[in-house]
Amino acid sequence: MSDSSAEAKSSKNFLEEIIDKDLAEGRHTSILTRFPPEPNGYLHIGHAKSINVNFGLAKKYGGETNLRFDDTNPITESTEYVQSIKRDVEWLGYEWKQELYASDYFEKLYEFALKLIRDGLAYVDDSTSEQIAALKGTPTTPGTNSPYRDRSPEENEELFKRMRDGEFPDGSRTLRAKIDMAAPNMLMRDPVIYRIKNAHHHRTDDKWCIYPTYDFAHGQSDAIENITHSICTLEFMPHRPLYEWFIEKLGLFPSRQYEFARLNLSYTVMSKRKLLQLVNEGHVESWDDPRMPTISGLRRRGYTPAAIREFCNRIGVAKRDNLIDVSLLEFCAREDLNRIAERRMVVLDPVKLIITNFPEDKTEMLPSENNPEDEQSGEREVPFTRELLIEREDFMEDAPRKFFRLSPGRNVRLKSAFIITCDDFKKDEKGEVTEIYATYHPDSRSGSDTSGIKAKGTLHWVSASHAVPVEVRSYDRLFNVEDPAGEEGEITDYINPDSLVTIPQAWAEPAILDDLKEKSGSAKHFQFMRKGYYYEDISSTAEKPVFNQTVGLRDTWAKQKGK
RNA sequence: UGCCCGGUCGUCUAAAGGCAGGACAGCUGGUUUUGGUCCAGUCAGUGGGGGUUCGAAUCCUCCCCGGGCAACCA
Numbered sequence: 001m002s003d004s005s006a007e008a009k010s011s012k013n014f015l016e017e018i019i020d021k022d023l024a025e026g027r028h029t030s031i032l033t034r035f036p037p038e039p040n041g042y043l044h045i046g047h048a049k050s051i052n053v054n055f056g057l058a059k060k061y062g063g064e065t066n067l068r069f070d071d072t073n074p075i076t077e078s079t080e081y082v083q084s085i086k087r088d089v090e091w092l093g094y095e096w097k098q099e100l101y102a103s104d105y106f107e108k109l110y111e112f113a114l115k116l117i118r119d120g121l122a123y124v125d126d127s128t129s130e131q132i133a134a135l136k137g138t139p140t141t142p143g144t145n146s147p148y149r150d151r152s153p154e155e156n157e158e159l160f161k162r163m164r165d166g167e168f169p170d171g172s173r174t175l176r177a178k179i180d181m182a183a184p185n186m187l188m189r190d191p192v193i194y195r196i197k198n199a200h201h202h203r204t205d206d207k208w209c210i211y212p213t214y215d216f217a218h219g220q221s222d223a224i225e226n227i228t229h230s231i232c233t234l235e236f237m238p239h240r241p242l243y244e245w246f247i248e249k250l251g252l253f254p255s256r257q258y259e260f261a262r263l264n265l266s267y268t269v270m271s272k273r274k275l276l277q278l279v280n281e282g283h284v285e286s287w288d289d290p291r292m293p294t295i296s297g298l299r300r301r302g303y304t305p306a307a308i309r310e311f312c313n314r315i316g317v318a319k320r321d322n323l324i325d326v327s328l329l330e331f332c333a334r335e336d337l338n339r340i341a342e343r344r345m346v347v348l349d350p351v352k353l354i355i356t357n358f359p360e361d362k363t364e365m366l367p368s369e370n371n372p373e374d375e376q377s378g379e380r381e382v383p384f385t386r387e388l389l390i391e392r393e394d395f396m397e398d399a400p401r402k403f404f405r406l407s408p409g410r411n412v413r414l415k416s417a418f419i420i421t422c423d424d425f426k427k428d429e430k431g432e433v434t435e436i437y438a439t440y441h442p443d444s445r446s447g448s449d450t451s452g453i454k455a456k457g458t459l460h461w462v463s464a465s466h467a468v469p470v471e472v473r474s475y476d477r478l479f480n481v482e483d484p485a486g487e488e489g490e491i492t493d494y495i496n497p498d499s500l501v502t503i504p505q506a507w508a509e510p511a512i513l514d515d516l517k518e519k520s521g522s523a524k525h526f527q528f529m530r531k532g533y534y535y536e537d538i539s540s541t542a543e544k545p546v547f548n549q550t551v552g553l554r555d556t557w558a559k560q561k562g563k
Numbered sequence: 564u565g566c567c568c569g570g571u572c573g574u575c576u577a578a579a580g581g582c583a584g585g586a587c588a589g590c591u592g593g594u595u596u597u598g599g600u601c602c603a604g605u606c607a608g609u610g611g612g613g614g615u616u617c618g619a620a621u622c623c624u625c626c627c628c629g630g631g632c633a634a635c636c637a
Contacts, residue, residue: 011577011585038637045592073636129635140565174635184566186633195635197595214637238632239566259568261630266574272637314586316576317570321630325574328587338600373600404598413596446596460598557598559589 012311015053015231015258019061022228031228033064035089035096036218038070039081039202039274042287043088045308045329049263051510052312054231055094066225067096071103072217074201082202084287088295093305098225102217103203105224109212110164111252112220113175113194117156121249123149123509124159125176132174135181136189142182143189150176163196166209170196177216179222179245187242191215219243223252230255233262234319244391255355263315267477268293269485283495284478288538290548291478291499301475302525302535302550307336323483333551337525337533340376342515345460346413346508346528348472350389352464353406355420357439359385363463366446368416371527380511384417387464389507393457395423395436402560404457413455415529419444460529467507470545472528473537474501474552507547518542525550 022028033054058065071077087318089096116122125132125148130176137143151159160175162168173221175194183189193216198209219242230243237259240371247254264270269278270293278284278292287294290301298308311332315324345368364384370377390406401405406412406422413419420438428434444451478499484491508528516536517523524538532552540546 013576017579036637040637070637076636132635133633136633138565141633143633171635176635184632186566189633192635197635211635213635218637234568235631236637238566240585261569314575316586318576320569320575322575325588328575331587343597372595372597402598415596417596419596449596455596457598460597527597527599530599532599553599554595555598560598 013227014319015057015260015317016060016371018230018258019057023061028228031058031061032066032097032226033058033063033229033231033428034066034068034222034225034227036068036070036102036221036232037085038073038076039078039085040073040076041081041276042084044270044275045265045293045295045298045311046263046270047088048092048295048308049312049315049317050231050233051089051092051094052309053260053317055096056312057229057231060356063228064097065094066098066100066189066227068100068102068221068225069276070214070216070218070221071101071203072211074197074199074211077202080204084296088299091299091305092295092308100225101203101223102212102221103201104305104432105217105221106208106212108224109217109220112218112246113160113212113487115155115250116177116193117160117175118153119249120153120178122156122175122177123151124156124163125149125174125190126172129171131271132192136186137181138173139186139413145181146190149190162196163194163210164208166198168196169200170444172196175210177242177245185238185241187215187238188245191242199399205354215239215242215248219246219255220252220255222252222255222257223247223250226253227255230257234259234321235262240401259319260317261319261321264321264483265293265329266323266326266482267479267484268326269479269491271485274485274491277491278478282493283492290473290537293477300535300538301548302337302533303333304336304340304525307332310336316497326477330551333533334554337527337550339373341525341533342525343368343372343527343529344509344512344529345382345462346470346472346506346512346534347389347391347460347462347467348506348528348531349392349434350507351392351395351436353390353420353436353461354437355386355388355440356423356437358384363466366416368446376468382509382511383417383463383466384414385463385465388414389464389467390431390436390459390461395422395425397433405459406438410455411455413444413446413458414440414461415448415458417461418442418446419449419451419453419455460531462507462509464507466510468510468513468545469505470508470512470547472503472506472547472549474503474549475499476501512545513542514541516542516545527553 035054055065078315135144174192176190288296365381367379394405418440420440424437426435441451479494480496481494485492526534533550534547537546
């Protein structure tokens with residue numbers, strides 16, 4: 001795992017400063033963190049930041065990290081999500097110390113609740129959720145005590161046991177912590193800590209019909225595991241006093257909660273609810289649609305774990321709200337892919353190029369380096385013949401001075417092959433170019449060029465008779481505004497209609513067939529020369545190869561044209 | 564108009580009373596058989612007013628702006 005950027009950075013984030021201090025003052029001798037997903041959806045790049053913070057910090061200080069599923073709400077949770085989360089964390093390259101579940105502690109949490117009851121710090125409330133809400137007050141007005149607030153510990157204990165025994169219907173009673181209905185922090189106004197849900201739980205089956213709330217489960221779970229630093233996102237900040245209240249009243253290990261700003265990425269959304277909406281309403285194919293900011297979507301798109309980790313290291317950790325430019329993510333992808341992706345030539349939008357002075361029946365095999373950034377990657381052979389295919393956009397009838405590609409009378413280098421001179425071309429009735437004619441210079445052969453001819457540009461190409469058809473999918477941002485969640489109306493009002501462009505038939509050099517996952521076992525990352533980085537889609541087969549564009553190459557020519 | 568956070572280049576993020584620095588993005592050039600990579604350079608910031616201090620992004624104060632908080636969600 002490369003932590004180069006994290007190591008190169010000498011400055012520390014606020015969490016590192018806290019840990020330094022805790023270690024220096026002897027508050028802790030080692031650190032233990034946890035990553036606590038709720039198994040009710042797929043992980044996204046925002047979770048990757050959290051994973052990187054929790055696992056990364058622990059690793060940096062020689063500590064460890066537990067993976068703990070926060071499974072206190074059986075209605076929304078399932079083992080399907082547990083599986084996908086474990087897969088994603090592993091794929092990102094992290095190892096957890098223990099795989100744990102809040103549900104492992106249900107019996108212990110029940111005992112904790114009994115202790116609060118006996119200490120006069122919790123009571124059974126017969127109010128409906130509407131009544132509780134009505135008495136809660138508002139941020140600017142204090143709440144009112146529940147009529148059930150002063151029940152005796154004995155009565156509370158009996159009722160709570162009967163709740164567990166399944167004597168009452170869903171929603172009819174709750175257990176509440178007895179704190180302060182006038183607290184300025186709404187969460188301290190006698191929060192509900194147990195509720196009745198006659199629901200099947202993915203791990204405890206039908207053993208329980210009462211379930212603890214997040215607030216009554218999370219801090220205690222941390223304490224049970226001796227988590228030293230419980231790191232979460234900013235929206236949990238108001239929960240911290242409650243977190244500390246339970247630990248204090250129950251006399252548990254003093255885990256402490258710290259909050260950082262969650263990741264926001266431009267041109268996408270980052271909440272599970274909104275991502276689920278995109279899936280349910282069919283705006284994307286699935287959770288792992290390559291346009292989704294989910295880990296599974298990024299993986300399918302061709303992002304690498306190293307690229308995502310590097311991104312997380314570069315964005316930093318702080319407490320101010322942020323909206324990270326997606327170009328940084330793309331930069332990290334290109335940086336890693338440039339290093340590892342083998343180059344191939346693939347023509348996306350073909351036009352025929354005929355080398356008039358090359359024999360019709362001849363095929364010349366030309367070696368081409370797989371990756372100029374990696375000498376170990378070796379070479380492959382590319383067949384060169386009289387009839388080739390090049391990109392339609394690489395030819396111009398009337399080209400401006402700065403167009404370094406093919407045009408009548410001009411020279412161009414065919415990558416790993418020869419320099420050619422364009423002599424002529426043919427158009428159809430509609431004015432569309434159908435064939436381009438050129439002569440090649442035999443003494444300009446790549447690697448042994450003695451021609452002395454200069455060529456400004458280099459084009460990628462494939463032999464028409466050897467080219468293999470592949471489907472290529474190109475992606476653009478899912479939304480056409482930077483912060484869709486911050487706009488008026490529905491996020492779906494801002495969906496980019498061109499976020500997926502499918503090219504059913506592009507033409508690849510034959511070498512690509514050898515590296516299809518059906519043959520080699522796993523998909524490889526490629527750079528389609530002069531186009532971008534591509535990764536075989538999960539739907540791809542040897543009969544019908546399909547490639548997703550991970551990210552395009554930086555394109556300064558496109559920028560120039562735009563001016 | 565309650566309480567709690569926060570505000571440094573376009574975007575992130577450093578600077579713990581002592582030269583406002585880095586990255587991405589942008590722009591210029593150089594190298595290049597990918598208009599890629601690489602290299603060099605460049606543009607660009609402390610929300611505002613007062614105060615403390617020899618000296619303030621940093622401390623105090625008032626204001627402005629942004630976010631969060633009224634699930635039996637997490």
